[in-house]
Amino acid sequence: MQDQVQFLNECYHLMMKHRVIMIYEGKFSQDITKSVLSMTERSFTEENVTDAVKKRVYNIMTELLQNICKHEFKDSSEIDGMESLFMISSTENEYHIITGNALKENVIDTIVKKIKTVNALDAEGLKQLYKETRLTTTISDVGGAGLGFIDIARKSTNPISYHFKRINGDIWSFTQLVIVTKN
């Protein structure tokens, strides 16, 4: 029992080390997404950053959270009980926005390719790609137009980091990190 309290202290120090403001783990409904956004907005009142930066963080969060909502597995037994995750940390010069969710192995190559493509482009290149994709793409079954990573990269202006780990069979956990510079 006491171990769990000690664990809280460890967590506190880990959260302080990573300067984590908030972590949410579990199902992402539209209501939860609203609460997470509202929580971040309220914790921003303590942060000394411009409205433009806050807006970029907010837009990226919205995009990432909507993606989790859209792609979340409906049956948790399929993913071994793995929960989706949202985390935001505020370092001296950057915001780190981290999301995690389960996905099937067959989409990994496509995601890595998309991230590598946007990471290799500058602002003008991303703008062009955004325009082209918007004109040529169709809306997918889950409501996405394939603009997600391009939009995130344009707003973040930093490379998107990714991490995939096999959980069970063809089920993987996918973690992504998006950085927003404060100045």
Place this chain on the structure above:
Amino acid sequence: MNDVIYSDELINSYVDFKEKIDKQKFIFSYNGKITQAIVKTLLNMTERKIAILQEEESVKKKIFGVMINCLQTICAEDKAAENSANSIFMISKNNNGYSVFVGRYMPKKMAGYLAEMIENLNGLSQQSIKDLHKEKLKTLDAKDENYNIDETTLSIIDIAKRTGQKINFEVTDNENNQAFFSIQIKVN
């Protein structure tokens, strides 16, 4: 295909952290100043989460009571203002029910007082806790110079009364006469 694919070391450090907290089945964790606006949002978020988990009304009521006590008194902004450190709030759920964790830095003297008080409280019967709660409620005086400590004491007694569970705590000494005081409350 390798079982792990990643782009850089920074994301690895976050994944390590995520795997540590995964083991405790955290639902939500917040680290920062606890303002009234934050308390409202935290309660709102917990309400939405509990709705998803389709929890019984009595459990929901207990969790809310514990959260309000923890957030408004133990972690309250005016008390935390004595130092620059933030408060931490976490809620987790496993097969045995929910656990609410709170912790913050406070003067060593106050942490020592609260630790002693919880130790005594853990040794009391439910009836004695109820009696103590009534007595403290009568004597609480907002004008008293020890009002902050008395209010926190009352909150902890109220938590013990609501949950009927022993309260786990830990005090970790730190520099500058401050100690990290944390408690874990089980609700089932």
